Every structure is written in structure tokens, then in C-alpha cells.
Amino acid sequence: MTVFGCRACGAALTGPVSRVAFPVHARQKWGNGPGSLEPALEPGTFAEDPLPSGTPWRRWEEVDDAEALGWYAPRYGVCGGPPGHVLLAPGEIRNAAIEPALVSEYGCCGLDGNEPNMVCLTCRTPVALRVDDCGLRHAVWLNPLATHVIDDGPGPHPVLDWPDLLDQRPGIPPSEPDGGWHPVWAAAVATALAHLLAASDGHPILLVQQRVADFFQPTLTRLGVPVSTGPPSAEPGRAALRRTGMVLAGPGLPPAAGDLALVPQHPQTGELWPVARPAKPIPLAWDVWSHLAFHRDPRPVGRSVPLLPESLPPLLPGYRLEPDGGIFLSVLARLPQVRQPWLRAIYDRGRPYHYGYCRL
Numbered sequence: 001m002t003v004f005g006c007r008a009c010g011a012a013l014t015g016p017v018s019r020v021a022f023p024v025h026a027r028q029k030w031g032n033g034p035g036s037l038e039p040a041l042e043p044g045t046f047a048e049d050p051l052p053s054g055t056p057w058r059r060w061e062e063v064d065d066a067e068a069l070g071w072y073a074p075r076y077g078v079c080g081g082p083p084g085h086v087l088l089a090p091g092e093i094r095n096a097a098i099e100p101a102l103v104s105e106y107g108c109c110g111l112d113g114n115e116p117n118m119v120c121l122t123c124r125t126p127v128a129l130r131v132d133d134c135g136l137r138h139a140v141w142l143n144p145l146a147t148h149v150i151d152d153g154p155g156p157h158p159v160l161d162w163p164d165l166l167d168q169r170p171g172i173p174p175s176e177p178d179g180g181w182h183p184v185w186a187a188a189v190a191t192a193l194a195h196l197l198a199a200s201d202g203h204p205i206l207l208v209q210q211r212v213a214d215f216f217q218p219t220l221t222r223l224g225v226p227v228s229t230g231p232p233s234a235e236p237g238r239a240a241l242r243r244t245g246m247v248l249a250g251p252g253l254p255p256a257a258g259d260l261a262l263v264p265q266h267p268q269t270g271e272l273w274p275v276a277r278p279a280k281p282i283p284l285a286w287d288v289w290s291h292l293a294f295h296r297d298p299r300p301v302g303r304s305v306p307l308l309p310e311s312l313p314p315l316l317p318g319y320r321l322e323p324d325g326g327i328f329l330s331v332l333a334r335l336p337q338v339r340q341p342w343l344r345a346i347y348d349r350g351r352p353y354h355y356g357y358c359r360l
């Protein structure tokens with residue numbers, strides 16, 4: 001098991017937790033309604049952000065080593081804090097509490113900020129940031145400069161192999177009980193879209209499977225990317241389309257037949273389902289990939305009187321999925337292909353609306 005503790009005094013600050021991959025929706029800002037989103041992680045787990053976060057914040061004009069920092073397109077600013085902030089659900093925290101004197105002015109209805117607002121109850125050192133503002137996920141972020149691993153091991157959740165994942169983690173549906181889109185879908189599709197555009201090198205994109213097209217085609221069309229759907233055509237004139245056909249690939253499916261393989265990312269290890277070259281992998285969060293690959297809408301059976309369409313509950317919201325724009329742009333800005341003029345033009349069209357806040 002892994003336990004995190006205070007660097008200053010050694011006190012344990014978490015219960016036993018198991019490492020999982022840093023999720024694409026960890027820093028998602030969703031809507032503007034009251035209340036926070038569910039934690040990004042399952043109970044008993046933690047994830048480490050590999051990228052720098054937190055203060056000091058640097059204006060883009062002051063950043064002269066952007067590509068060395070992994071940024072390939074302009075941002076409003078970048079975080080100059082350390083990498084390795086540790087994300088946990090608030091229920092995993094022990095022996096630490098919110099210190100009112102450290103609570104920042106950033107929050108709207110709740111807590112947010114760039115600096116720790118929780119202290120170790122043994123030595124009063126600031127160790128973590130509690131976040132529960134509106135539209136953000138309930139979270140505690142351990143500061144890597146003030147905390148460290150004091151006990152290490154596999155923890156309460158052993159790593160599942162791909163077949164076990166298929167059995168035990170069937171994915172999440174795209175819509176929520178209130179009829180809206182699930183925010184994890186908006187984050188996962190946004191991330192995959194950025195990788196898809198980068199991998200396409202500007203060629204027209206063919207979405208072979210209709211259930212994939214349903215979620216990707218509307219946004220690609222809106223972005224002005226040439227896109228078509230259906231099986232590859234034998235017409236010679238469509239050779240260019242065949243070159244960039246995208247199909248689902250992963251455990252339980254036949255080997256990828258397209259040049260672009262929409263593959264799952266393992267939710268614990270972060271590894272991608274391997275595909276043979278020359279196919280390029282397009283990563284999709286496991287919980288969304290799994291649903292997309294295997295879920296089939298149930299058909300009413302055994303009825304002598306057919307159900308009228310209007311008597312069936314809607315399976316998807318009545319409006320199209322809007323991939324998360326902020327996540328799309330931040331993923332795209334870290335892919336070197338965004339330097340291609342056609343892709344940079346797409347990036348620049350969206351950028352004014354999504355500043356790169358230095359949020360922890």
C-alpha cells in the first residue's frame with residue numbers, strides 16, 4: 001500500500017491508496033451550476049500529475065523556453081510550480097485540516113486556489129489544497145514539496161490486466177440520469193479529438209464505425225476538417241480517405257484495420273492498448289472506450305404491441321455532445337503537430353475563450 005506523509009514531521013496524511021493513471025478529467029471545469037462534481041478518482045486511489053502546476057505563474061510573454069517545457073502553441077500563461085502534485089478524493093485524507101487563514105480569494109462558491117489551504121495537524125505545515133468550488137471536482141492536491149511517500153506498495157486495488165478490465169469495468173454511459181451529457185465523456189472525447197487531428201496530418205478523416213462517428217463527426221465538421229463515415233470505398237478517388245480511416249481497437253476486438261486506431265488507455269497504468277505499425281494509436285479513456293466498443297442499446301423483445309417511439313426514454317441527450325474546449329486546447333498545445341499551420345489555425349480559433357489558468 002502507498003501512504004503519503006508530511007515531509008516536516010513524518011505524520012501520515014492519507015490512508016492506504018493505490019496508484020492509478022492521471023485522468024484526463026482531473027482538472028475539468030464543467031458548466032457553471034452550483035455545487036462541485038464528483039471526485040475524479042475511485043475511493044482508495046491516488047494519481048500524480050506529471051506536469052508542473054501551481055505557482056509561480058508565468059505570463060506567456062515571459063516564457064522563452066516554451067518548447068523545452070512541452071508547449072508548442074501559445075498559452076495565456078504557464079505554471080512554474082513543481083510537477084508531481086498528488087490528486088486524492090477528500091475522504092482519503094488523514095490528520096490534515098483546512099486552515100481558514102490560508103483560504104484564498106479564488107473560489108466562487110467554494111474553495112479553489114494555487115497554494116495549500118490545508119495544514120498537517122501534527123506540525124501545522126501547509127501540505128495540501130482542498131478544492132470544492134462550483135463546477136470543479138471535489139479534490140485534495142498534495143503539494144510535492146511538503147509531502148512524500150512514507151510507505152509504498154500495491155495498495156487496496158491490484159492492477160487489472162486487460163481481460164479483467166473487460167469483466168470488471170464496463171465503462172460509463174454517455175448520459176447522466178438528469179438527461180445531460182456525462183462530463184467524463186466531454187473530457188475524454190476532447191482529448192481523443194486533439195490526438196486524432198494531430199495524427200491525421202491534415203488528411204481527410206474517415207470514421208468507419210457509425211457509433212464512433214456519432215460522437216466525433218459533428219465537432220470535426222464544425223472545425224472545418226474534411227470527414228466522412230462508413231466503410232472504406234473501393235473507388236480509387238477515395239484512397240486519401242482510406243489512409244486516415246479510424247477504427248476502434250483494443251481487448252476483445254479484432255486487430256485494427258485502419259491507419260488510426262482508437263485504443264483504450266489503461267485506467268491504472270496509463271498504458272495504451274498496443275497496435276501494430278503503421279497504425280497510429282488515438283488514446284481514449286477506458287471508461288468511455290469500453291462503452292463505445294461494447295455497449296449495445298437493448299431492444300424491446302417479446303411484445304405483441306410495439307412501443308411507440310415517444311414512450312421510450314431518450315438514450316442520449318437531445319443535443320449533441322460538446323467536447324470540453326479547455327481540455328481540447330490544452331492537450332493540443334502539448335502536441336508538436338500543432339505547429340502545422342492548418343492545425344494551429346484551429347487552435348487559434350478556440351484559444352481566446354480558454355485561458356490557461358494556473359490552477360492546481
Ligand SMILES: [Zn+2]
Nearest residue numbers: 108109110134
Ligand atoms: Zn459559484
Ligand SMILES: [Zn+2]
Nearest residue numbers: 006009120123
Ligand atoms: Zn507535519
